[in-house]
Amino acid sequence: MRFSGLRVIKEALTGHKGWTPAWRDPEPQAHYDIIIIGGGGHGLATAYYLAKEFKQKRIAVLEKGWIGGGNVGRNTTIIRSNYLLDGNEPFYEMSLKLWEGLEQDFNFNAMVSQRGILNLIHSDAQRDAFIRRGNAMRLNGVDAEMLTTAQIKERYPYLNTEDARFPIKGGLAQHRGGTVRHDAVAWGYARGADSRGVDIIQNCEVTGFKIENGKCLGVETSRGFIGATKVGCAVAGSSSRLMAHANMRLPIESHVLQAFVSEGLKPVMPGVVTFGAGHFYCSQSDKGGLVFGGDIDGYNTYAQRGNLPVVEDVCEGGMAIFPAFGRARLLRMWGGIMDMSMDGSPIIDKTHIDGLYFNGGWCYGGFKATPASGMCFAHLLARDAPHPNATAYRFDRFEKGLMIDEKGMGNQPNLH
Amino acid sequence: MIIDHPLLGPRDSAEFTYKGDARLIDRPDPEKGATAHDFYDYGYLRDNPAGWHEELWFHEAGDRSWLVVTRNTLTHEISKVELARDVARSRGRSK
Structure with missing residues (x-):
């Protein structure tokens, strides 16, 4: 169902009886090619671009509550790309360019x-x-x-x-x-992903990972085990809690x-x-x-x-x-x-566990990054290589001294 | 939040500066074989639990003592406040 001015007029004249739900409410399948944990802006954008730009199939987004009920609905809706450092600026400018074309791209009014x-x-x-x-x-x-x-x-x-x-x-x-209407971002991406076959599974909390011989085989959830070839985590705000299930400690x-x-x-x-x-x-x-x-x-x-x-x-x-x-x-x-x-910049990277990918560390700048974060995480998941605009967002930059510290505050997170 | 300072009694948390996880007391010692990787772990990785968390607070606008505050990160309830000096000594740090 595409939205258009003509459609709005037609529905207005026929009692608004033709509108259908914007996305399905499917039961989880036993196995997916790619599972995205987190039905916020970043997770839904990732699923949308995986299906649309990278032609991936059998994708699910798992959300513990309802989509758009987390940080994508709790921010101050600002978009910008006024960064200083080379590791950041091309990424955020890519995001702003995606914002500029987003509404036409996913046929939804995000204001x-x-x-x-x-x-x-x-x-x-x-x-x-x-x-x-x-x-x-x-x-x-x-x-x-x-x-x-x-x-x-x-x-x-x-x-x-x-x-x-x-x-x-x-x-x-x-x-x-x-600024952008933040809830509409979640809804627009969800609708766009759903119409391309992505299963958006709400009220499905991930309670653990099934990891054998250094490979992630799927996730344990409140609705049972779901197998996956690749698992991407996009739960900024709760990243440490989720990744603790994989025995990972984060620089967050x-x-x-x-x-x-x-x-x-x-x-x-x-x-x-x-x-x-x-x-x-x-x-x-x-x-x-x-x-x-x-x-x-x-x-x-x-x-x-x-x-x-x-x-x-x-x-x-x-x-x-x-x-x-x-x-x-x-x-x-x-x-x-x-x-x-620890440096005020995000992470979009593989983990040391085969098949487990991470997107997080957005500090208080995650909303504006939503489209580029989704595009770059989808690139990483589909091609197993970082997007050219996100090569600096690596896990190992802290150990190698390659921090992207816009404010020059060092490893004191509350000063970034 | 009100922090019950062991020496001064209840004080407004706004008088304090927050440092982070109290494990920062346990700085690796190169003379005891600590490696660069140990310092990376110490400097950059955190447990960041949802629940009880031991953390360092500095009484900047008060007596300038360092405290170890045991606080619940889900409710902001504080269950224990100790002088960081005492905690460090009990772990064999300092003299």
């Missing part, structure tokens, strides 16, 4: 909105660092523009540029960045990142603004709510809720640059669990 992202600067040193970042982006063929305070004021006239501690001296803009700590939404307001924020020095970023959803957040709480946790000191810190940051937002009331807040890796 991709390239409203632009702006990183604020407050000092000469920060201006130098951001000019360097912008130049690195442009060397990779990505759009980047340094804006003056006056140019920023044109778009955000209510922005407080005169804060005594963090006066705003300009900003680095990526006009192709923006789990941390909580909080997010907040205000009551609905008339359009006030034209794009995404990040105030990194003050631990605050904000955009406005199409429903009108101000969507904002800040830093991770900073301690290991699997509780999908944070604590009050970070709430205070985020709101202080917001009030410093957008004093007017103090009049808006907070509607809801939540926490999502992040795979915080």
Whole structure:
């Protein structure tokens, strides 16, 4: 069933009786060629590209809850590719390009909105660092523009540029960045994968791996054993818990990142603004709510809720640059669990166990990476070789000293 | 979260800086045969359990002592707080 304007009109005139479920609810089969663990954005995107781009058959996605019920539904929906390092920038730019064509590709309205992202600067040193970042982006063929305070004021006239501690001296803009309707990403990929024969099996928790002679033969689940030639894990946030079943310890700590939404307001924020020095970023959803957040709480946790000191810190940051937002009331807040890796960058790699593949360590940047993560993980699973844009995301980079440390913080996950 | 400091009593966790797994006390010793791989394991790999976790907290805005806090990562409940110095000595570290 393809969606189109004509179809919407036809259904409107005939009582909406022709719509069918967007995906099936199949029983698990005894064996698959490829099993993806995790029915979030990355897992569903992987299955979609495996079926569509790599022509793989007999694929299943196993999800312990319902699809889109994890981090793909708990983020702040921002897409961008404003990275500095060579190991990252081509990957994230590939992701942004895939976002740009995604809705046509999977015939689903994901409300991709390239409203632009702006990183604020407050000092000469920060201006130098951001000019360097912008130049690195442009060397990779990505759009980047340094804006003056006056140019920023044109778009955000209510922005407080005169804060005594963090006066705003300009900003680095990526006009192709923006936001996406996050749930629709999961639904669009699920529908696209399902229509190409992928079994999406919900309420099916993986409780162990069957590993014999160094080879993974399948997974134990809450719905029985399911055999597989290859198993790909895409459960960022719970990676350490899952991989512990394969006796693996990961270069990852789990941390909580909080997010907040205000009551609905008339359009006030034209794009995404990040105030990194003050631990605050904000955009406005199409429903009108101000969507904002800040830093991770900073301690290991699997509780999908944070604590009050970070709430205070985020709101202080917001009030410093957008004093007017103090009049808006907070509607809801939540926490999502992040795979915080030791260098702030992800892992898409084979494990030492034959037939077992891993995708995780996305820190708080997993949402924007969803399409490229799916494409690169599908490439790895189908061809047993890393995608050219994901060659740096290896497990062994920590032992070999090949870290991709955008912030230069070292092996302290809560500082990335 | 409230951390019940062994010397100072209950303190707001916001006064502390979080370091990580308390196994970081057990730094490999090259003089006892530790290899580069041991340091990789120490520096980069973590158990990261869902449940009880012994972890290092530094009382940065207080008496600047290091604590070993036993905390549940599913509920944020804290069951035990010790001075890291005492823990390290009990494991034969320091004097």
